[in-house]
Amino acid sequence: MAIERPLESKRIYSGRVVSLRVDTVCLEPKGTQALREVVEHAPGVTIVPIDSQGMLVLVRQFRTPARQVLLECPAGTMEEGETPEQAVHRELLEETGYRARRLIRLAGFWMSPGFCTEYMHAYLALGLEPGPAQQEADEDIQLEQVPARNIPDLVRTQQVQDAKSIAALLMAYTLYRQEWER
Incomplete structure (x- = not known):
């Protein structure tokens, strides 16, 4: 099973209830990069x-x-x-x-x-x-x-x-x- 190692994180929006960030991750052991949109609550x-x-x-x-x-x-x-x-x-x-x-x-x-x-x-x-x-x-x-x-x-x-x-x-x-x- 691939583990996602964080490479970078950018906050896109910050509100009263939620925030939104976009994380760039590396899927190990393959080394493939992917973007993950994350709602912080x-x-x-x-x-x-x-x-x-x-x-x-x-x-x-x-x-x-x-x-x-x-x-x-x-x-x-x-x-x-x-x-x-x-x-x-x-x-x-x-x-x-x-x-x-x-x-x-x-x-x-x-x-x-x-x-x-x-x-x-x-x-x-x-x-x-x-x-x-x-x-x-x-x-x-x-x-x-x-x-x-x-x-x-x-x-x-x-x-x-x-x-x-x-x-x-x-x-x-x-x-x-x-x-x-x-």
């Missing part, structure tokens, strides 16, 4: 919040790239110096108003490693305590509660179409469904 978190009644707390919001309203797990970008757990608590509070007494790490995964640096940390949030949401000025989020036992139906019927949410929901369901199906 900070790591993020996605959260599967389940309350004491077994209800899943999801968010519904308009997503400009998809040009539609999507049903998703609460999620967000980690801030500089923030741990994944700190980001989970912050994002959960901002988007839903809930605080979690217990977090369980589900997994971590690359969002689209063929061109993007974003790494996503997925967590299950339990022991939820409700409170007022603290949405950012550019967010318009509605909460939707669904029985956690319905996770497979949400995915199968494409009510949830967001990849990070599908991955996190199915991981949580696979690990904890026996508790939710009682």
Whole structure:
């Protein structure tokens, strides 16, 4: 298998959310050169919040790239110096108003490693305590509660179409469904 050794990197664009760079790489051992376009994005978190009644707390919001309203797990970008757990608590509070007494790490995964640096940390949030949401000025989020036992139906019927949410929901369901199906 060829390993890509970086030769040069040029930043083409720097924005508030993403940056774009073009890397020149050498495919070893062949020595062939290639260009790689890379979208730089900070790591993020996605959260599967389940309350004491077994209800899943999801968010519904308009997503400009998809040009539609999507049903998703609460999620967000980690801030500089923030741990994944700190980001989970912050994002959960901002988007839903809930605080979690217990977090369980589900997994971590690359969002689209063929061109993007974003790494996503997925967590299950339990022991939820409700409170007022603290949405950012550019967010318009509605909460939707669904029985956690319905996770497979949400995915199968494409009510949830967001990849990070599908991955996190199915991981949580696979690990904890026996508790939710009682």
